[in-house]
Each structure stands twice: as C-alpha cells, then as structure tokens.
Amino acid sequence: MNLRAPARTWGGRTAEERRAERRARLIDAALEIWIENGWAAVTMRGVCVRTALNDRYFYEHFADRDDLLAAAWDDVCAEVFADLASVVAENVDRPALEILRAAVTRAVELQSDDQGRARILLADHAGSAVLEQRRKTMLSDATDLLIVTSRPYLRPDIDETEVRMSTLVGIGGFIELLTAWRTGTLDIDGERVIEHTSRLGALLGAQFLPPDVITGA
Structure with a gap:
C-alpha cells in the first residue's frame, strides 16, 4: 500500500493553493493596469508592486x-x-x-x-x-x-x-x-x-x- 503524506498547509492552504492564488493575483493586477492604461502599461514591476509580491513570485509563473x-x-x-x-x-x-x-x-x-x-x-x-x-x-x-x-x-x-x-x-x-x-x-x-x-x-x-x-x- 502506498501512503501519501498529507499536503503541508500554511494558513489553512496548501503550497499549490497558495501558488494558484499568487498567479491569480498577478493576472488580476495585470488586467487592472491594462483596463486603466492599456496593455503597454503592464510590466513585471507594476504588477509586483500592485500585488505586494516580489519578482521571484512573478517568475514562478511567467517567463516574461x-x-x-x-x-x-x-x-x-x-x-x-x-x-x-x-x-x-x-x-x-x-x-x-x-x-x-x-x-x-x-x-x-x-x-x-x-x-x-x-x-x-x-x-x-x-x-x-x-x-x-x-x-x-x-x-x-x-x-x-x-x-x-x-x-x-x-x-x-x-x-x-x-x-x-x-x-x-x-x-x-x-x-x-x-x-x-x-x-x-x-x-x-x-x-x-x-x-x-x-x-x-x-x-x-x-x-x-x-x-x-x-x-x-
């Protein structure tokens, strides 16, 4: 029988759930900037500032x-x-x-x-x-x-x-x-x-x- 260890949680959420949440936050921030000022205004730095996430989390999900x-x-x-x-x-x-x-x-x-x-x-x-x-x-x-x-x-x-x-x-x-x-x-x-x-x-x-x-x- 293969027993899998339960997923470790932080604040009631698994690491995968937290990753998904960060990705959604980055996309939401990009869309907010896009709607306000157009796609050209969307930058890695801008979405990181808006989400209070550092660039490590940006590159966790997006190449550029x-x-x-x-x-x-x-x-x-x-x-x-x-x-x-x-x-x-x-x-x-x-x-x-x-x-x-x-x-x-x-x-x-x-x-x-x-x-x-x-x-x-x-x-x-x-x-x-x-x-x-x-x-x-x-x-x-x-x-x-x-x-x-x-x-x-x-x-x-x-x-x-x-x-x-x-x-x-x-x-x-x-x-x-x-x-x-x-x-x-x-x-x-x-x-x-x-x-x-x-x-x-x-x-x-x-x-x-x-x-x-x-x-x-």
Missing part, C-alpha cells in the same frame, strides 16, 4: 511580460466564451435567430461595462505580436463556436466552406462594429449595434437555414 499578457488574455477570453455558451444553452429551445440575438446582446453587454474585463479583447493591440496572434485565434475560435452551435439547425445540403466564409465575415464584422462603437468611431448606442447585427445575422442565416428554423414555426 508577454507570457503574463497571454495568460491574462486567455483567462478573459475563456470567461467570455463560457458566458456566451451559457446564453446559448439557456435559450436552446428558442428559434435559431433568437438564440443569435441573445448571444449578440450579451456580447454587447459585456463591452458596455466600463470596468469589465472583456473590454481588453477589443482594445488596440498594435505593437504586441502575442496579443495580435491571440486576437486572430479568438476570431477563429468564435467562428468554430458559432458553426458548432448552429449545425443542428442548418440545411443538410449546405456547403461547409460557404458556411465558414459567411461566419467569418459575420463575426469579423461584428468585432469591428463593436470596436468602432467602443472607441467612439461610430456615435451609436448598444441597442443599435444589437439591432443591426441581428438583421445581418438573419440575412446570412437565410442562406443556410430552412425557413421553418428561421421563423421557429
């Missing part, structure tokens, strides 16, 4: 600043995707285009919160190769998510490549529209973003969805 930025982005992106997936699950019994509208509405709400972490996903990432690559990956992952979500509703004879191209156009355009709205390039409110995107979604969906799926009849 890019590694921290990537981890912070990944955390937020995972949160947003999980949030949107929950919206889809909650509305699964509704017509396909109503599900789309619910997801669009939630995405707009996430960007409406001035203190919300989701804002970093649409910020200016020029100059950061790691964040620009993350943004490209986000577009691809969002496309995959929408295709998987819509597949049960699609006509059986659809061209898969056509679906992917149209989905890329739709999601890419939505991201650019959200960005223009958030930066003030377009002087509109969130409701108008929702209405416009939902109409475009209906136009794109008409190419691939049976009429009864579109109407929910």
